[in-house]
Amino acid sequence: MDANNVLEIRGLNVEFASERGRLRALRDVDLTIPRGSIVGVVGESGCGKSTMINSIIGLLAHNATVSSGSISFQGEDLLQKSERELRDIRGQHISMIFQDPMTTLNPVLSIGTQMIDIQYRDQIPKAQKKARSIEMLSRVGIPDPESRLDNYPHQFSGGMRQRIAIAMALQAEPELLIADEPTTALDATLEVQIIHRLKDLQHSMGCSILFISHHLGVIAELCDFVIVMYGGEVVERGTVRDIFHRPSHPYTFKLLECDPARIAETTRSLPTIPGEIPNLAKLPPGCIFADRCERSIGLCREKIPPSTEFAEHHWARCHLAGEVSST
């Protein structure tokens, strides 16, 4: 593993046992998070974003099996770790911000209690833990943090709760922060505040962020690298400029085209992607996107396309990769 990378996922395959048979939820997923960078994950419901995150933090459901692949974090394979070892990593080296700030916090404990509780590993006096919590709250912009430690989650607004969740996630100064749609439940003006706050903190602490969102605008503004997922595969990855200016996979292209924010002329007829997402229990023999792809050729339905790098750091899984953006 390259020492410049915090996390490297190679050839990850995850399957779920279900009534309908084996659901191949992730297939040959590769992901690289360079140290100190923000990597965005884009994709629609059912593309495997959550399964990927859960594999990283070891929280896959019981009916899931990792059939092959590796997840190296700081040089060690997380898939080989015992539950005990994973517990030491979670919260300390990898932490997470969830989508809904209303349900992440325990409603019956004060913010102060919760922030001190999560420092259980540190052998320092409680007063010092409290001081650290106060400092962290002020860093995420909670006014008057000292007196607010005694407040309960319901006494904070949505935006403040999400900032508290960020403070708790960053308190242990993790090397990797996973943010799963952290701004979806927030209003537009707050979303911008939170994104800027995250970017500032990432800068000053030097951690890496894996940022999941379906809001393309937020991804464009915040991330350095982007991976695009569809039907359990990473179909394209590249720098944020590659993805937004030179999309190479037809799905990326379509996804960008569908975003009403990118359509300058007002129109009452918005673009869509005809067809439905594939059934993961009955995979097509060829490319996963072939059924909905306007450019598919005979080969697409027969052979799974390989992942090709056609520009530095820019990969796509398509037989026609590189031709899409030019036409």
Add this chain to the structure above:
Amino acid sequence: MNTLLELDDVHVRFRTHSPLNAILKGIDDPFVDAVNGVSLEIGEGETYGLVGESGSGKTTLARSIIGLVEPQRGSIRYDGTELVGMPTAEMQKFRGNVGAMFQDPVGSLSPRMTIRSLLAEPFKIHDLSQRNLGQEVNRLLEMVGLNRDFANRYPHQLSGGQARRVGVARALALDPKLVVADEPTAGLDVSVQGEILNLLGRLQQELGISILVITHNLNVVRHITDRMGIMYFGRVVEQGPTETMFHQPSHPYTLALLSANPEPDPDAEIDRLELQGEVPSLFNRPSGCEFHPRCPFADDRCQASFPDLTELSDAHSYRCHHPLHVT
């Protein structure tokens, strides 16, 4: 264009303390103003977008139009009929004229009813059971582009987009002239969002209905509405033709909302009016203009007095002491 719906100085207040409690606690006015003097008009065949952050009162306003909450003051006239103060029995009959689509596509359908019963329900409620219900259900399914087989399914067997289509069919079942759509595409993927908005647009053209769309997604508003209003703290602070509002907003809050919308382009030049803080609590109404604690242009006058309505040409009006580029 004929006016279909006319709201004049609508006030909706919610009680916060019981009368006895208010006396004991010495509270003179045990109410919060959720909607505070809203006036607007929607023409026949027009789409009006109501935009605002959580807690701005947009959903309460919509609920007052369909008679789910009673305004304390003001008037709501639909096609010449006054709705405020209408007796409950009459209101129930009247509701057939206004179709409603609620937030959360799956959650707004009863989980125990099949799609067939869900679509037949409006006819039963409005004593139209003598019609051939099987035929009506098929007609509605076809209208929203769903296969007839869907009639036998339950809501949990539908995807978000399909459930939303059922919501559209239910709203249009009784041939209303007005549809109130509360966040019609929240929670849907972008490609599906396009499908639903195109469907609404097509049906509007075919049936000549008016639509009131409530959303916080400005990209959606830009494409599908003719006119829009911005709500803040229970008031419409600015309204006008959508085109004008996007190109020449007068109220600083409108500008802040427009610029808080991250663009899906990593190289976009960001010239942003970023707001500090959050929407204040309804229990703690700021004096004068409610926006002044967050407004970068606020001065003493904004703190002291609430700005009157200023009407520009073209049905464009705003409430602000320091409007932007008014020449």
